[in-house]
Amino acid sequence: MSLLAGLGAGGGGPAPKERARGAGHRWLLAPGLVYLTVFFIVPVGALLATSLYVPVPGGELGQYQPALHWQNYVDALSQFWPQLVRSFVFAAIATLACLAIGYPMAYVIAVRARGRSLLQGLLLVLVIAPFFTSFILRTIAWKQILADEGPVVAALRFVHLLPPDGRLTATAFAVVCGLTYNFLPFMVLPVYASLERLDPRMLEAGADLYASPVTTFRTVTWPLSLPGVVGGTLLVFIPAAGDYVNSSLLGNNTNTAMIGQVIDARFFKVLDYPTASALSVVLMAAILLLVAGYVRRAGTEDLL
């Protein structure tokens, strides 16, 4: 299961103890560095440049010329700050929900099923099973399950948890549920990876010292699973903040729109490349700052 280990490790691994010398590494590095330069660094540069473009005077829609028009950022933010803030709020709620749902799953697989390798393996397969069906098909399945004429709405209306005209789709609730659902495995796998390394004798030691299960969890299990929790929250939060599939399939377009949807619409519907690029730059910068601050606070720099 090195696939899971790879996901769980989050890029870690100890530094090489005895490092080879020589210039051989140049040939190993060259293809990757060239590729990532051409298809990552330069495009991000192109994005930065495009975010400062101005329309060609008297030109057609979608024609822009190079400039240093910083006002684009002010305009983009003053127009779309609600969607930007909403993206971070939705992503944060979905991350917490993933932690609340995913931690018991990881705990059961890693601690309760310990020693029964077949059961463990089967439960892990169930966790990664969603990866094998297209995530868009699964999101649309949710849309139909939660639809107004679907079984869930009928049941909730019957027990009066939902007013007779209440609905689940096209609400913020549906969007957050969709985000939680889609990124749940990314929380379970890293938490599982760190709980699996937990020595069961530590838990027994807690019980021996008359700690209640809650105290044992709070002082032993949780701190030792922290690297997995930090990795999992990052793996959920980052894609959730930029996602627009859930908000466009499960939300309505007015008060659930997320920033990804805006960037997509600016690029393809309005051909407003500078605004779309400026919003992308802001999103990327905000996420990098949050990640850097979070990782530093959590004290798990070695995770990266």
Next chain:
Amino acid sequence: MSATTGPVVRGTVPTARRRSWHLGDALIPVLAALAFIYLLVPIVYTVAFSFNDAGKSNLVWRGFTWKNWQNPCGAPQVCEAFRNSLSVGVVATLIATVIGTLLALALARFAFRGRPAVNLLVFLPMSTPEVVLGAALLAQFLSLRVQLGFWTVVAAHVMFCISFVVVTVKARVAGLDPALEEAAADLYASPFQAFWRVTFPLLLPGIAAAALLSFSLSFDDFIITNFNSGSFTTFPKFVYVSATRGIPPQANVIGSFMFVAALAIVLVAQLVSHARGKRRAG
């Protein structure tokens, strides 16, 4: 931080420990079971509706039929989109696996100036939202007036797959015992022979896992593909675009088929490794 830094409990631990019953003992498995159901409901729904005797849209259940499975290409474009996704996935996986494995070897085996910078460069695409990666590549393709299509999609997929390959393979390289390669050198193997006959076979499971991971990432990618594909259609894009006018049940057939095929591969691998572990133990 690891479990070994804590106090070590010595001696044998009595197995029959008097322990009061706690709510958590029963509650946690119940919570986990509910979570597993939550995870699997839409998959069951997708598979069930691949057997729906649907008309134009596959929204309501109208009765069981085999006909969608007998004719999975019955809806226009669905098989073309599926074939496109398969070819993008295979080509992107091959390129990303080779480039990423080389990069992982360099990072795990060599000390060189700028190693932290390379690590950062590998980490950055993973910590950038897909919509930003897609927009950045599109901004570049637009300014260079590159025709969007199969190759722009492949180029984009290789880019985000490389990082995942590096992470997966690097973990495997770090777990290798360098003594094995030294032993080969002691037995007068050239560095190339030592790599090819000793290191590479040991890395192969990690490389295979990385390739599987990057194929599944590429096959299921929608956001970056949507930005860089022009009129070229992949399977996720086909499903997303047809969502507004109704998804044909054939899309559910293909989704279910991929699910069953992948599940079968993973289950067989699990059972084989379980049986092997048992044989070794016994």
